[in-house]
Amino acid sequence: MTGPVRFPLPPSLYADTAVASVATPPLEADKHFPVAIIGGGFTGLSTALHLAEQGVQAIVLEAQEPGWGASGNNGGQINPGLKHDPEQIEADFGTDLGRRMVAFAYGTTNFTLDLIRRYQIPCEARQNGTLRAAYNEAAASGIRATAEQCIRRGMPVKLLNRAELRERTGTDRYLCAILDSRGGDLHPLSYARGLARAAIAAGASVHGETPALSLSRDGSRWRITTPRASVHADKVLLATNGFTDDLWPGLRRTIVPVFSSIAATAPLSDEVARAIMPTRSVLYESGHITVYYRIDQHNRLLMGGRGPMRWIKSPTDISYLIRYAERLWPQLKGIAWTHGWNSRLAITADHYPHVHEPADNLLVSLGCNGRGVALSTAMGAQLARRLIDGAKAEIDMPISDIKPIPLHAFWPVAVTATVLTGRVRDRLGV
Numbered sequence: 001m002t003g004p005v006r007f008p009l010p011p012s013l014y015a016d017t018a019v020a021s022v023a024t025p026p027l028e029a030d031k032h033f034p035v036a037i038i039g040g041g042f043t044g045l046s047t048a049l050h051l052a053e054q055g056v057q058a059i060v061l062e063a064q065e066p067g068w069g070a071s072g073n074n075g076g077q078i079n080p081g082l083k084h085d086p087e088q089i090e091a092d093f094g095t096d097l098g099r100r101m102v103a104f105a106y107g108t109t110n111f112t113l114d115l116i117r118r119y120q121i122p123c124e125a126r127q128n129g130t131l132r133a134a135y136n137e138a139a140a141s142g143i144r145a146t147a148e149q150c151i152r153r154g155m156p157v158k159l160l161n162r163a164e165l166r167e168r169t170g171t172d173r174y175l176c177a178i179l180d181s182r183g184g185d186l187h188p189l190s191y192a193r194g195l196a197r198a199a200i201a202a203g204a205s206v207h208g209e210t211p212a213l214s215l216s217r218d219g220s221r222w223r224i225t226t227p228r229a230s231v232h233a234d235k236v237l238l239a240t241n242g243f244t245d246d247l248w249p250g251l252r253r254t255i256v257p258v259f260s261s262i263a264a265t266a267p268l269s270d271e272v273a274r275a276i277m278p279t280r281s282v283l284y285e286s287g288h289i290t291v292y293y294r295i296d297q298h299n300r301l302l303m304g305g306r307g308p309m310r311w312i313k314s315p316t317d318i319s320y321l322i323r324y325a326e327r328l329w330p331q332l333k334g335i336a337w338t339h340g341w342n343s344r345l346a347i348t349a350d351h352y353p354h355v356h357e358p359a360d361n362l363l364v365s366l367g368c369n370g371r372g373v374a375l376s377t378a379m380g381a382q383l384a385r386r387l388i389d390g391a392k393a394e395i396d397m398p399i400s401d402i403k404p405i406p407l408h409a410f411w412p413v414a415v416t417a418t419v420l421t422g423r424v425r426d427r428l429g430v
Contacts, residue, residue: 004063009068012264013264021196033233034056035234037236039062040064040066043366045380053384062210064208064209071188073341073342075293079183079284079371080182081106083369085146109182109183123194124296132284132285150178157181177283185280212247235361237365253405260305262342265301268299291324301325347369
């Protein structure tokens with residue numbers, strides 16, 4: 001067999017500043033494990049860790065290195081909830097499951113931060129709150145409705161007005177916002193590496209540069225071939241998210257892989273950083289095209305949003321984000337932007353996470369829809385429980401059939417058109 005193709009980490013701020021990686025050598029010899037996990041992002045690593053906590057050994061097969069994909073290259077925001085409001089979730093899935101989904105999704109941030117504290121993972125984690133902000137009346141109406149639903153359910157959220165937001169963001173751009181005190185931020189690549197280190201210490205086996213080339217039945221077990229060796233496993237979890245391929249029939253066509261891009265400044269002066277985000281809450285906008293940002297522990301501003309549907313290497317590739325930052329805060333003109341990078345997220349047609357069981361002892365989890373840091377971490381505990389106890393273990397997400405998206409081959413054109421149209425509508429305020 002030939003060796004795998006190794007790609008370097010995207011040229012991100014995170015790659016330059018993360019904690020050292022743990023050794024995850026390629027798989028060189030055939031192995032048997034109770035559980036095999038394909039994908040070394042937050043979902044796969046968290047599941048392996050939670051299995052190990054319960055005495056179940058898992059092997060994680062990662063095509064590159066843990067955190068190489070969106071897990072180690074996202075905006076670093078630890079945001080609670082799902083795309084849809086609580087009332088919509090309960091209407092879509094019924095009172096019992098819907099309420100469990102709401103409680104689970106809005107509890108994912110506390111779950112993640114508790115896990116980080118428990119394993120002492122050095123990843124610059126903070127719980128300074130999440131702002132979901134509106135800059136036009138249509139978005140503001142939606143945010144007020146969301147806030148009312150969350151407050152009625154006893155959640156620690158507050159609706160902020162324009163004056164309060166000006167104090168928290170240093171800009172007049174926003175009409176209102178929800179402040180959820182459970183949100184926060186972290187260094188995602190350091191977190192991914194810390195999860196890998198914790199999983200290995202607990203008994204899991206993690207192998208980088210080990211792509212899964214095929215997945216098939218071999219008697220009562222599953223057989224996974226990799227470039228140098230094979231794995232036999234009693235159960236398998238597919239956790240490849242935005243990098244899902246054709247390993248399982250039809251699965252790739254159930255998600256739309258969308259690039260999300262980030263630009264980062266050099267460290268700002270204390271005066272400028274305080275003027276922009278004095279409370280260090282993270283913020284994401286409620287608009288046609290989401291823009292999100294935060295100031296990290298070293299006073300760097302990280303601006304994220306939809307960018308080119310291709311890999312980028314420089315902040316000049318996403319100059320529109322820099323122009324937007326200067327529009328929000330004119331004092332940033334002339335500030336150096338040192339990094340620009342991106343990675344692929346997985347978007348589902350209904351904007352819910354998808355869990356599938358397409359065959360006996362085969363579990364699939366994908367479709368974070370941009371909320372992967374906390375959601376993927378907490379899903380690890382849910383998936384571990386399902387892998388151990390099978391169908392009798394209820395989890396707090398629906399298990400659905402694989403349903404490929406119609407006309408999936410046209411997604412690159414559709415995404416590009418949606419992004420361009422969304423930017424125009426946002427500029428026009430419609």
